[in-house]
Amino acid sequence: MSDYIDCHYARTRADRSACPFLAGPLSVETAIVGGGLAGLTVAFELARRGRSVALIEGHRIGWGASGRNGGFCAPGFATGIDGIAARAGNETARELYALSREAVLYVRDNLDRLGMKVDPARMGHISARRVPARAELEEYRDKMAPLGAELRVLPTPETRALLKSDAYFESVVEPQAFAMQPLDYALALAREIEAQRGHVCENTPALALHKVGASYRLMTPRGRISARHVVLCTGGYTGRLLPRLRRAMLPIATYAMATEPCAELLDQAIATPMCVSDDRRAGDYYRRLADGRLLWGGRITARTRDPADLAALLHRDMRAVYPQLGDVKIETAWSGLMSYARHFMPQIGSSEEGLWHCTAFGGHGLNTTALGGRLIAAAIAEGDDRYRLFAPFGLDWNGGPFGPVAAQLVYWKLQAQDWWAERKIRR
Numbered sequence: 001m002s003d004y005i006d007c008h009y010a011r012t013r014a015d016r017s018a019c020p021f022l023a024g025p026l027s028v029e030t031a032i033v034g035g036g037l038a039g040l041t042v043a044f045e046l047a048r049r050g051r052s053v054a055l056i057e058g059h060r061i062g063w064g065a066s067g068r069n070g071g072f073c074a075p076g077f078a079t080g081i082d083g084i085a086a087r088a089g090n091e092t093a094r095e096l097y098a099l100s101r102e103a104v105l106y107v108r109d110n111l112d113r114l115g116m117k118v119d120p121a122r123m124g125h126i127s128a129r130r131v132p133a134r135a136e137l138e139e140y141r142d143k144m145a146p147l148g149a150e151l152r153v154l155p156t157p158e159t160r161a162l163l164k165s166d167a168y169f170e171s172v173v174e175p176q177a178f179a180m181q182p183l184d185y186a187l188a189l190a191r192e193i194e195a196q197r198g199h200v201c202e203n204t205p206a207l208a209l210h211k212v213g214a215s216y217r218l219m220t221p222r223g224r225i226s227a228r229h230v231v232l233c234t235g236g237y238t239g240r241l242l243p244r245l246r247r248a249m250l251p252i253a254t255y256a257m258a259t260e261p262c263a264e265l266l267d268q269a270i271a272t273p274m275c276v277s278d279d280r281r282a283g284d285y286y287r288r289l290a291d292g293r294l295l296w297g298g299r300i301t302a303r304t305r306d307p308a309d310l311a312a313l314l315h316r317d318m319r320a321v322y323p324q325l326g327d328v329k330i331e332t333a334w335s336g337l338m339s340y341a342r343h344f345m346p347q348i349g350s351s352e353e354g355l356w357h358c359t360a361f362g363g364h365g366l367n368t369t370a371l372g373g374r375l376i377a378a379a380i381a382e383g384d385d386r387y388r389l390f391a392p393f394g395l396d397w398n399g400g401p402f403g404p405v406a407a408q409l410v411y412w413k414l415q416a417q418d419w420w421a422e423r424k425i426r427r
């Protein structure tokens with residue numbers, strides 16, 4: 001039986017109960033593969049409408065990226081508004097951005113209802129620049145204002161009053177963003193689905209998918225499910241169940257760690273409860289936890305095997321920004337896989353009648369899994385066709401064996417550009 005990897009959220013999770021594995025045949029209207037926040041949202045949204053659902057997860061609920069991430073829930077996507085508009089047009093870009101803002105509110109409302117209210121004092125996300133960029137940030141703020149974003153630009157002294165590091169210059173604050181405990185949220189959604197008579201099965205990998213007449217059959221080690229609709233929500237852990245889905249995504253690893261409790265030391269470094277990140281393509285992201293620890297994440301790689309010295313690597317990144325935290329001990333360090341499409345946007349849609357996918361949320365999944373899950377559930381239950389807004393972002397080929405190599409080269413190139421830009425201003 002699979003259990004959680006050792007990470008901060010698994011250690012501190014509120015709910016220690018487990019779901020059964022699937023034993024025997026089951027017939028439902030919709031079967032969902034993948035117990036991350038995408039699959040859970042689809043199942044929750046259908047179950048609360050009284051529709052019959054079964055969700056199967058190969059490991060534990062929230063075992064994948066959804067139970068291991070930074071916990072920042074912020075509007076937007078893994079790519080910026082200009083990239084979206086270039087492919088889908090300005091109007092679609094605007095609609096998608098509005099949906100992403102709505103999804104942030106939806107997650108916040110859910111947390112509130114489920115007894116995990118977001119502390120108003122801990123709202124906000126600060127994105128700090130590592131090179132001076134005031135004019136650029138003000139231009140960005142003005143561009144996003146007509147879309148409803150209420151961004152605030154902080155000059156360098158104000159930024160450094162909050163983030164006591166000379167690594168940073170100006171920053172931009174997104175007040176709508178907030179931090180959450182993502183594994184607790186995933187587990188609470190699973191309990192809600194069960195309370196609405198939905199089936200939730202752990203340790204139940206889908207091994208094969210067959211079309212039988214107008215239905216689908218999902219085979220698992222000890223049982224099978226017949227369903228009119230199947231939704232694949234397998235994220236960075238997508239296997240060969242539907243080869244064209246696997247061929248359309250790249251699994252990208254990223255890393256995080258949690259320190260020992262060290263609130264007094266943190267006061268000398270990070271004087272804000274907001275989520276923090278820098279603007280590099282694979283920059284640092286971190287936040288102070290309510291229990292006095294620091295959660296710190298960063299780095300990406302197309303290599304999915306963990307480096308042996310993961311905790312030391314992240315500790316070095318933290319020390320490079322905050323030398324004053326040099327003596328802080330690391331309690332846990334872990335990795336997780338994100339799914340990226342070549343276009344950097346989620347893949348939300350249907351590849352044939354009754355067969356849906358809701359995946360590829362990249363490093364921006366806490367609002368977009370909610371967005372995608374709600375759209376797919378509304379499409380199945382009510383024929384709502386807003387999921388078609390994602391049609392321009394289809395299942396593009398990932399480049400086969402060259403995909404991971406190309407992704408790694410692009411990352412190294414961006415890293416080198418960031419390094420060079422910083423070096424110029426520090427000389």
Ligand SMILES: Cc1cc2nc3c(=O)[nH]c(=O)nc-3n(C[C@H](O)[C@H](O)[C@H](O)COP(=O)(O)OP(=O)(O)OC[C@H]3O[C@@H](n4cnc5c(N)ncnc54)[C@H](O)[C@@H]3O)c2cc1C
Pocket residue numbers: 033034035036037038039056057058059060062063064065066067068069070071072073074204205206207233234235236237238239241254255256297335336337338339358359360361362363364365366367369
């Ligand atoms: C370290 C890290 C930090 C991150 N930080 C943030 C952040 O701060 N903010 C943010 O917005 N996003 C963040 N992300 C990204 C975010 O976590 C993901 O985009 C999101 O959780 C993806 O959700 P998902 O449901 O698509 O996939 P997952 O949560 O990965 O779930 C997919 C599930 O499918 C299951 N599965 C796969 N194949 C099968 C099968 N055949 N049968 C049964 N089950 C199967 C897997 O076991 C897995 O549990 C981070 C990601 C990582 C790894």
